[in-house]
Amino acid sequence: MSKTFAVIGDPIDHSLSPNIHSAAFKELNLDCSYIAYRIPKGELEEGIEALKKIKINGFNVTIPHKIEMMKYLDKLDESCSIIGAVNTVSNDDGILKGYNTDMDGFLEPFKKRSISIKNLKVLLLGAGGAARAIIAGFAKEHVQSITVANRTIENAKKVVEFSNKIGLNANAIKINEIGDSAKDYDIIVNATSVGLKNESSPISLDDINSKTIVYDIVYMPINTDFLKKAKEKGATIIYGYEMLLGQATRAFEIWHGIEAPYNAMKKALLGGT
């Protein structure tokens, strides 16, 4: 029987998930479809009822519903209960189970490069929706410590509290106080939205070197100024699209129980490159 999947959020028309998943269905000859379904803030409950009525097999959840969606789940995977946000839901005869594949999706590029991040020092820029999944990932891999730098210090303090609670030693600073201290870290992650509109790097990377790992979770444009500056220093760079693919392949595997066709999904995202 044909299966249906969706991504819910608002705005949703620019979501890349329908393309990525449809490419996987085509590659593996699966009788499945994947749609983008706009559910405005405040209409989540009705939206989920509608999806249940059409017997949706699974769906991804994006802004602004990742936290509120927790209320409507019947079962929680551990990834989702730790982070307190959900991005993937499976529907088993009306029983909704939530997962958070952002955490493992974030870690996937390190695994692909066989980089062990245990005991490394991390600088995380940003303290918004994505930061918790990233912190949970770093905690799982036992990095040494994490410094959270954010424009609004109160938001940084909140995620630092979360980090310390799950056993990862963290501290908060204001992003404009980083100065030339980027060189003191092994891994630098941009989880702010700076770069989406082609802005220049949110911090100076002048003093980093080729041993630094620089990761941007902004995936559009692919080559942000932040990553360009890191490349100039010979750093190892990790692209935002890799995390996007990582979370999508994990969601695919939860829903279909088979290995995701990574290369076909990557090609759908990047075109011929």
Ligand code: ATR
């Ligand atoms: P997401 O869900 O993608 O993480 P978000 O929750 O809106 O998005 O968080 C965006 C992050 O980018 C926040 O850390 C935000 O900083 P504030 O907490 O101070 O708002 C950060 N951010 C957005 N615009 C920024 C800018 N121009 N300079 C620095 N940081 C910025």
